[in-house]
């Protein structure tokens with residue numbers, strides 16, 4: 447189901463995605479012109495959708511941490527690369543914050559299909575930032591190694607391990623993603639190893655800036671990057687930023 451525009455980088459295999467959703471006990475189908483993922487007992491129209499269109503339609507406050515981080519790139523050349531595309535909300539914020547190419551990787555076929563569908567709907571709705579977004583189905587670390595252009599910014603948002611001190615359920619999209627990706631039992635140590643691999647790949651790709659989004663209590667793993675250059679924290683999230691290359695040393 448490739449869109450009419452040319453920005454769908456790696457065609458998303460909808461047959462494989464539907465089968466993968468069914469294996470996880472879920473339904474993936476088009477409802478009212480949009481692809482959605484839901485439990486069989488949920489009503490059609492009430493499922494989880496890709497978030498590129500909805501994020502671009504919503505007005506984001508100018509102080510949004512990710513917007514500030516993208517604005518801070520100034521003239522640093524290169525694309526923004528989102529290693530953990532998910533449903534695409536962060537990808538959309540980055541695309542709206544700067545007139546740059548934004549590449550989103552997503553390795554899960556169902557999530558990639560939702561991500562691409564959100565991008566396609568946004569392009570069809572005439573939302574310009576979406577025309578600069580490319581969705582790549584596959585492993586981000588391998589993709590980053592293949593791409594010869596050093597990114598201006600690499601974004602990392604690994605799936606959170608369950609919050610220990612809270613009994614509140616995460617929002618529905620996050621619950622569906624967690625069960626689809628079998629992340630309920632993931633440990634902090636496993637997420638740390640994942641984060642290290644992402645940080646190393648971003649460093650080796652020559653990223654100008656690297657941003658890691660994690661809960662405020664999560665440990666930032668020690669790597670050859672050293673400590674973050676600066677951090678922006680809210681009650682629920684923390685963005686750790688490594689500044690690697692300014693515009694004038696590019």
Ligand SMILES: C[S@@+](CC[C@H](N)C(=O)[O-])C[C@H]1O[C@@H](n2cnc3c(N)ncnc32)[C@H](O)[C@@H]1O
Pocket residue numbers: 497529530531532533534535536537551552553554557584585586587603604605606623627
């Ligand atoms: C927390 S979600 C990202 C949410 C996203 N920032 C958003 O705004 O919707 C993490 C996503 O990264 C994907 N992912 C994790 N490791 C990956 C890898 N090595 N390559 C590509 N995608 C990956 C997972 O499948 C999951 O969908």
